[in-house]
Every structure is written in structure tokens, then in C-alpha cells.
Amino acid sequence: xEQILNRIKDKIEIKIxxxxxxxxxxxxxxxxxxxxxxxxxxxxxxxxxxxxxxxxDYLEDGKFQLTYMLYNYKIHINLGVNVLIDRKKAEMFSMxxxxxxxxxxxxxxxxxxxxxxxxxxxxxxxxxLEGWEEIPPMRRDxxxxxxxxxxxxQRPGRSTNDPKEYMKEKMYKNYADTPTIRREx
Amino acid sequence: MKKKDxxxxxxxxxxxNEGLPEKxxxxxxxxxxxxxxxLNKYLEGFLNWARSRSMWMLAFGTGCGATELRPLMTSRFxxxxxxxxxxxxxxxxxxxxxxGYASIKTIKRIVRSYEEMQGPxxxxxxxxxxxxxxxxYDSYYTINRLDYYIPVDIYIAGCMPRPEALIAGFNRLKEKxxxxxxxxxxxxTDNFDWYKKNQKQIIKDWNMPDxxx
Amino acid sequence: xxxxIKILYAIISISVATIYGLILxxxxxxxxxxxxxxxxxxxxxxFLDIIQTHGRRVAISHGVxxxxxxxxxLGGGLGTYLFIPVxxxxxxxxxxSMAGDLLLVMYFIFFGQLGMALGAGQGGHPxxxxxxxxxxxxxxxxxxxxxLAVIAVAIQYQSLNITTIVAAQQGSIxxxxxxxxPFAVIAAMIxxxxxxxxxxFSIVLAPQEIPIGPPIEMNGSFLGxxxxxxxxxxAAKLVLFMNLFFGGxxxxxxxxxxxxxxxxxxxxxxxxFPRFRPEQSFRFFLKWPTIIGIIGIIFVAYF
Numbered sequence: 058x059e060q061i062l063n064r065i066k067d068k069i070e071i072k073i074x075x076x077x078x079x080x081x082x083x084x085x086x087x088x089x090x091x092x093x094x095x096x097x098x099x100x101x102x103x104x105x106x107x108x109x110x111x112x113x114d115y116l117e118d119g120k121f122q123l124t125y126m127l128y129n130y131k132i133h134i135n136l137g138v139n140v141l142i143d144r145k146k147a148e149m150f151s152m153x154x155x156x157x158x159x160x161x162x163x164x165x166x167x168x169x170x171x172x173x174x175x176x177x178x179x180x181x182x183x184x185x186l187e188g189w190e191e192i193p194p195m196r197r198d199x200x201x202x203x204x205x206x207x208x209x210x211q212r213p214g215r216s217t218n219d220p221k222e223y224m225k226e227k228m229y230k231n232y233a234d235t236p237t238i239r240r241e242x
Numbered sequence: 243m244k245k246k247d248x249x250x251x252x253x254x255x256x257x258x259n260e261g262l263p264e265k266x267x268x269x270x271x272x273x274x275x276x277x278x279x280x281l282n283k284y285l286e287g288f289l290n291w292a293r294s295r296s297m298w299m300l301a302f303g304t305g306c307g308a309t310e311l312r313p314l315m316t317s318r319f320x321x322x323x324x325x326x327x328x329x330x331x332x333x334x335x336x337x338x339x340x341x342g343y344a345s346i347k348t349i350k351r352i353v354r355s356y357e358e359m360q361g362p363x364x365x366x367x368x369x370x371x372x373x374x375x376x377x378x379y380d381s382y383y384t385i386n387r388l389d390y391y392i393p394v395d396i397y398i399a400g401c402m403p404r405p406e407a408l409i410a411g412f413n414r415l416k417e418k419x420x421x422x423x424x425x426x427x428x429x430x431t432d433n434f435d436w437y438k439k440n441q442k443q444i445i446k447d448w449n450m451p452d453x454x455x
Numbered sequence: 456x457x458x459x460i461k462i463l464y465a466i467i468s469i470s471v472a473t474i475y476g477l478i479l480x481x482x483x484x485x486x487x488x489x490x491x492x493x494x495x496x497x498x499x500x501x502f503l504d505i506i507q508t509h510g511r512r513v514a515i516s517h518g519v520x521x522x523x524x525x526x527x528x529l530g531g532g533l534g535t536y537l538f539i540p541v542x543x544x545x546x547x548x549x550x551x552s553m554a555g556d557l558l559l560v561m562y563f564i565f566f567g568q569l570g571m572a573l574g575a576g577q578g579g580h581p582x583x584x585x586x587x588x589x590x591x592x593x594x595x596x597x598x599x600x601x602x603l604a605v606i607a608v609a610i611q612y613q614s615l616n617i618t619t620i621v622a623a624q625q626g627s628i629x630x631x632x633x634x635x636x637p638f639a640v641i642a643a644m645i646x647x648x649x650x651x652x653x654x655x656f657s658i659v660l661a662p663q664e665i666p667i668g669p670p671i672e673m674n675g676s677f678l679g680x681x682x683x684x685x686x687x688x689x690a691a692k693l694v695l696f697m698n699l700f701f702g703g704x705x706x707x708x709x710x711x712x713x714x715x716x717x718x719x720x721x722x723x724x725x726x727x728f729p730r731f732r733p734e735q736s737f738r739f740f741l742k743w744p745t746i747i748g749i750i751g752i753i754f755v756a757y758f
Contacts, residue, residue, distance in 0.1 A: 187447050205379065205381060212373065212375075214374075215374050278513060293507050325503065331667060333515070334673070360512075
């Protein structure tokens with residue numbers, strides 16, 4: 058994998074490269090180079106399988122991050138290719154010529170994030186939201202709670218508890234410390 | 243009242259079927275549903291007895307609710323000993339089981355299936371999500387209260403309720419049917435405009451007839 | 456005989472057959488449940504289902520043929536039943552049997568399905584024509600071994616009258632067609648599996664593949680009539696098989712015992728095997744049962 062990364066580095070400039078696991082790598086490239094790098098990875102380096110494509114909204118930076126998750130069946134490695142695009146001019150090249158099934162992901166992202174993919178087939182059809190009229194709901198400046206309260210009828214009498222306090226009160230009254238969930242660091 | 247006036251009133255009572263394109267409107271009925279009064283006490287009691295012992299259900303599995311419905315027909319829980327049988331089509335079913343959260347896309351299908359059922363029909367709503375939204379109370383696309391869109395006879399609380407709770411709910415529904423308290427269909431037809439207003443408020447692209455007979 | 460008495464007898468006979476067929480259906484559901492390790496519904500569940508379906512307050516209809524479909528189906532069931540003498544020597548259960556009634560009965564077995572095809576087709580649901588196509592194709596397939604078996608029986612007894620055929624089998628158990636011409640009986644019993652539509656031949660009413668097939672749009676009383684017919688038709692088929700191959704019955708008890716065991720063959724096969732695909736089912740009927748049926752005819756004609 059290191060060799061592949063070095064070979065890519067010879068060709069284009071990679072901004073950030075991280076290794077999450079032995080078989081899981083991520084790197085970030087420029088928007089203009091994404092078409093070249095994806096076709097290079099598919100044709101030359103055997104990353105033939107596009108597992109999924111996803112978007113993340115970085116509201117503070119004013120960017121969307123698109124992730125193309127590729128898989129190599131020869132050396133069994135997952136590779137995520139990230140690309141940051143401007144939030145104000147949310148537009149991306151369509152990759153349906155490389156992987157035909159990507160149109161479905163692009164349609165989903167177009168609907169939920171409002172990122173445009175010019176030329177992608179059937180991209181304007183509604184995916185899960187039928188007749189949606191607000192701004193795309195997965196953008197982080199969309200307030201779902203406010204929208205829900207405005208649109209759907211609330212049943213009065215709903216109450217929420219802090220899980221930690223509630224568990225201490227109900228289940229672990231006799232213990233000195235409340236057991237907490239341990240997460241691996 | 244003159245005959246002409248009656249005709250005009252009937253014309254106003256017709257449904258608009260506004261969601262349909264112009265050329266398809268003739269294919270669908272524009273008659274409003276009318277409520278059917280129960281028969282006399284003894285005959286209706288006899289029919290209710292039969293209805294409570296032969297409950298044909300249409301399982302509308304949305305999300306996690308579908309997972310809890312399947313074990314009901316296995317040998318461990320065995321719903322058939324209570325006379326509950328699954329029917330694959332809404333035309334034949336009498337009990338509509340909404341299995342959990344309902345998104346707007348789903349509520350469109352729920353309304354359609356509910357209206358296609360032949361009455362007397364009963365609705366069982368599973369899970370907290372149908373009662374007050376449950377863990378999806380702040381979601382942008384799932385409804386909070388099912389009873390604003392179709393009349394509900396029995397709620398089964400839980401996230402998700404276990405099959406035992408479902409069987410308890412079915413038994414409670416059985417008692418209610420025996421007592422003749424489940425008139426959900428007549429409730430729907432009497433408050434038809436209110437239900438339609440609520441449904442059309444959230445379903446923005448209404449592309450089906452106003453009443454799916 | 457007075458026609459009114461005849462009608463009265465026919466009504467008694469039909470009611471007994473319907474009730475018996477429905478109880479048999481409930482019993483079979485119980486057996487299936489036991490095979491699955493469940494308690495299962497009570498034996499009288501089919502009656503409750505029929506009351507419940509007739510008790511619906513509204514029923515949607517799709518046109519004239521939609522009304523006539525269940526009527527044709529029930530007509531087919533009634534026609535099949537009414538021309539079979541149920542109990543040998545009984546006046547009440549003799550029905551309208553006459554010379555050559557075997558051909559009429561075979562026609563009526565097919566008739567109900569054709570009428571149902573017209574009615575269900577008008578429902579307009581895409582799954583009903585699919586189910587009907589499967590049903591008619593399978594029916595044509597299992598008619599072949601069944602017809603061969605019936606021809607063998609007709610050659611053997613030189614008659615197409617069911618009463619004569621039953622009369623020829625009286626006396627000893629060895630006079631039954633089962634022992635005089637076993638090949639024809641085997642072919643006919645295999646086609647009975649298809650006729651009863653338990654698995655592996657339950658491709659018509661396959662709720663998991665084509666949600667319940669032809670009667671998908673049927674509701675309320677339409678469905679109630681179909682369910683009534685299912686009980687009557689099951690009883691009629693079993694009685695026909697008992698008459699042709701198992702020596703008939705001289706009283707009601709023997710009829711019940713014999714038909715129950717004939718039905719049990721279908722149930723045992725149904726509880727043990729999964730469902731065929733349609734083309735597997737058609738090919739199965741046109742292969743081994745047909746060969747056995749031809750052997751049955753040769754056996755009876757030359758030996």
C-alpha cells in the first residue's frame with residue numbers, strides 16, 4: 058500500500074493521508090484531480106469496486122467533504138478518497154462513467170445535501186424525500202427539531218431524562234459510583 | 243328540499259381528486275366514503291364475536307417493527323392459536339398493524355393501504371414512535387402522532403415491544419371488538435375532512451385519489 | 456320420485472359435505488401446526504373465518520364478471536359434488552348420479568377454475584392473472600395422469616357410471632381398484648396431490664411469491680363464497696377418489712374414515728416437502744405419473 062501511495066504521490070499532490078487500520082487508508086485530493094485519480098486507481102491499481110460514496114457537512118469551514126470508498130480485491134484494502142468542495146458552490150463532477158451504479162449515491166447526496174452533479178443520470182428524481190420543499194435536510198444549518206415541531210403534531214406530556222442521572226436514580230442507588238460506559242481510547 | 247338543490251349539494255360533496263392528472267380522474271371514484279351503522283344489538287354482537295376470533299391482519303412492517311412481527315407466527319409465539327392469521331393483501335385483512343415509525347413517504351402508503359381495506363377495520367400501532375415520535379421525535383421526516391392521520395384502536399408501547407406485548411395487545415383488541423368499541427372506520431368517515439387536511443398538510447406531492455376505495 | 460324430496464335430499468347432502476370439508480380443513484391446519492411444533496388454530500376456525508368474511512360492512516366490486524367469478528367457482532364445486540353418489544345404496548346421498556356422470560364430474564373439476572379466471576381477471580391486479588396462468592397450466596398438467604387413470608378404470612369396469620364402478624368393487628377388499636389396478640391408483644393419487652394444492656404443488660395460492668394469487672382482490676362475501684367452495688370441493692374430490700379407487704362407502708362413517716386417510720396422503724406430503732417452482736411442477740406431472748398412468752391402461756387392457 059505504501060508503494061501505491063508513493064506512486065500516487067509522484068503523480069499528484071496529496072494533502073492529507075491517514076492510516077486508520079492495516080486495511081483502511083484515507084487521503085484527500087484536490088477537486089480538479091479527482092477524475093484523474095479515481096480512474097487511475099480503478100484502471101492501474103485494481104481498486105475496481107466502489108463500495109459507497111458519502112458526504113459530510115463541515116459547516117464551520119464552509120466545505121463539504123465527499124468520500125469515495127474504494128476496495129481492492131487483490132490486496133484486500135479499503136481506500137477512501139476525500140475531496141473538499143466549497144459549500145457555497147456545491148457542485149461535483151459525476152463519476153457515472155467509471156462506476157455506473159454511482160448514480161444512485163449521487164442522487165441521494167443531491168437530495169439530502171443539495172450537492173449538484175451535472176450530467177449524472179436521473180439525479181433530479183426524488184430519492185427518499187417525496188415533495189420536499191425546505192433546504193436539504195442533512196445540511197447542518199437545517200434545524201430538524203424546529204421543523205418537526207412546526208410540521209408534526211406533538212403529543213403533550215413528553216419528558217426526557219439525563220441517562221446518567223436516571224440510571225443512577227433507578228438502578229444503582231446503592232452503589233457509590235455510577236458505572237460509566239468505557240470506551241477504548 | 244328541491245331535487246335540484248340535492249344535486250348541487252351532492253356535487254359539492256364530491257371529492258376533487260386534485261392530485262391526479264386530468265385524464266386519469268375518470269378512472270377513479272370521486273365518491274366520499276360513508277359511514278355504515280352497526281346492525282342491531284344481537285346480530286352485531288354475533289358478528290363481533292366472529293370478528294374477534296378470526297383476526298386477519300395486514301402487517302405493515304416499517305423499520306424495526308417488522309422484526310418483532312415475524313416471530314409471532316413461529317412456533318415459539320404461535321399467533322394462530324388466537325385465530326390471528328396474516329393476509330397478504332389489504333382487501334382481505336381486517337387489522338392493520340403499523341410496525342413502528344412512519345416517514346412521510348411511508349404514511350402515504352399507509353393511508354392508501356388503510357383506505358383499501360374493507361371495513362370494519364382496526365388499527366394496531368406498535369412502538370413509541372407511533373405514539374409521540376419516540377426516539378424520532380425531532381426527526382425531519384417521521385411523523386410524531388399516528389392518530390392524526392388514521393384512527394388507531396390500540397397502541398402497544400415499547401421500543402420495540404416484544405412479541406409477548408404484541409399478543410397482549412391483540413388480546414386487548416379482541417376484548418374491545420367483543421364490546422363493540424372499535425368503530426374506527428366510522429370515525430374516519432365522519433371526520434374525513436379533518437384526516438384529509440392533516441394528511442395533505444405533510445404529504446406535499448399528493449399524486450393519488452383523495453379516497454382510495 | 457317427487458322433485459321436492461330430491462331437492463331436500465340434495466340440500467342435506469351438500470350441507471353435510473360442506474361441513475365435513477371445512478372441518479377437514481381445520482383439522483389439517485391443526486396437523487400442520489403440530490408438524491411445526493405449534494398449537495395451531497381451533498378445528499372450527501374455517502367456520503369463524505367464513506362468518507367473519509361475510510360480516511364485512513362494505514365490499515368493493517369491479518364489475519359483473521367479478522360477481523360471477525365466485526359464483527362460477529361455487530357452481531363448479533356444486534356440480535362436481537352433485538353428480539357423485541356419495542354413499543353406495545343410500546337414497547339421501549345418491550345425489551343426481553346417472554349414466555356417464557364420470558365425464559361430467561371431470562368437466563366440472565375444470566369448470567370452476569375457468570370461471571374463477573374470468574372473475575379474478577376483472578379485479579385488475581397483476582398478480583391474479585399470474586396466479587390463474589399458473590393454476591390453469593398446473594391443472595392441464597395433472598389432468599393428464601388423472602384422465603389416464605380414469606380411462607383405465609372405465610376400461611376395467613366397462614362403464615362411465617360411478618354407481619356401477621362402486622358396485623363392481625363391493626364384496627371383498629381385494630375387489631378395490633387399489634388392488635386390481637395399482638398403477639392407475641398411483642397415477643391418480645399423485646394427481647390428487649396437485650388437485651389439493653398442498654405443497655410441493657401450492658404454486659397457485661403461494662402467499663410468499665404471488666400474494667395469494669387469483670383471489671387477491673376478492674374481499675368480504677366474495678371470499679366467503681370461495682372459502683365455502685374450498686370445503687365443498689375438497690369433500691367432492693375426496694369422495695370421487697374414494698368411489699373410483701377405494702371401493703366406495705356404504706355408510707357415513709366409512710366415508711369419513713376413507714376420505715380422511717386419502718386426504719392424509721396429501722397432508723403428509725405437504726408437511727414434508729417445500730414448494731416447487733411452476734415449471735418443475737408441470738414437468739413432474741407430465742413425466743412419471745403419466746408413464747405410470749399409461750402402464751395402468753396397458754395393464755388393464757392386456758393382462
